[in-house]
Amino acid sequence: MAVTGLTALDMLNLPVHHAYGWEQRLLGHASAPRAREYEARSHTTHLAWNGTRLASSQRLTRVSKSLALPGIVGPWDCPLTHPLEALVAAAPVLPLWRITACLDAMISLRVVAEGRTVIQPLAVDHVAELLAHLPPRAQSVVRVRQALKLAQGPTISSMETLLRLVLLTCGLQPMETNHPFMMDGRWVYPDLAWPADMVALEYNGRPHWENGQAYGDENYRIQRLRDHGWQVRVVVLDDLRDPKRRMELLQWLFHHLDPARARRSQSPLQHVRGR
Structure with a gap:
């Protein structure tokens, strides 16, 4: 038996929490097929069995068959399914952008548990190769494969994923994530x-x-980027959630971006007025 699903993703600090609802409507994503089960599953230990299944009457425990990807050893030497297998197991209750955020984390960051690395960042091609070993028509596998097309590294946080997906949906040109820029003798990454x-x-x-120290350092770094000629705007959650503030953010971006490289296939500002 190995821990899988939401339980494993949570143990590995992968971003499976904080789905809001408005973001799925804005992104045009269909709801997760079993979205209503998220709360119950988040309070249930999910285990994967490999071999002969034993009958279990344990409450608050979910048991499903392993997909047989290579397992890992997690916190406290606990056996876990591969994080990608855990994501496939959790996919029925997760919105598509959350699946994308988990994939962004897997391809961008070391997965660290209890102070030690349990898995190194995965190449996108390797994720695709692992998915190819899973049932190709299974709904959960299809959803993770769909999310993989949206994934982009390096991405440090799930909210960076959401911000990027919202901007692309609203017609912005593709952008770089955590772009390296040498400033004052060291690299910074907008x-x-x-x-x-x-x-x-x-x-x-x-x-x-x-964190007061982090807040001060962040503001200093942003000001130094501006001193070096960058146009930098700070975004918070309500800038995405509130239609008026979202429109102002888009107008600011289209004002500062070169129109010759902007998308012309749609009117981005009209696209968001009704959402």
Whole structure:
């Protein structure tokens, strides 16, 4: 038996929480097929069996057959299914952008549990290869494969994923994530950037304002980027959630980006007025 699904993803600190509802409507994503089960599953231990299944009457325990990807050893030497297998097991209750955020984390960051690395960042091609070993028509596998087309590294946080997907949906040109820029003798990495236009967005969430030192360092870094000629705008959650503020963000971006490289196939500002 190995831990899988939401339980394993949570143990590995992968971003499976904080789905809001409005973001799926804005992105045009269909609801997860079993979205209503998310709350119950998040309070249930999910185990995967490999071999002969034993009958179990344990409450608050979910048991499903393993997909047989190579397992890993997690916190406290606990056997876990591969994080990709755990994501497939959890996919029926997760919105598509959350699946994408988990994939972004897997291809961008070391997965660390209890202070040690349990898995190194995965190449996109390797993720696709692992998915190819799973039932190709299974709904969960199809959803993870769909999310993999949206994944982009390096991405450091799930809110960077959401910000990027919202901007692409609203007609913005593809951007670079955590673009390296040498400043004052060291590398800095704006969250989202259009380097040719020297335009960048920085997403500020709870970790920024809960830690005074981090908040001060972040503001200093942003000001130094501006001193070096970058146009930088700080984005918070309500800038995405509120239609008026979202429109203002888009107008600011289209004002600062080179129109010759902007998309012409749709009117991005009209696209968001009704959402």
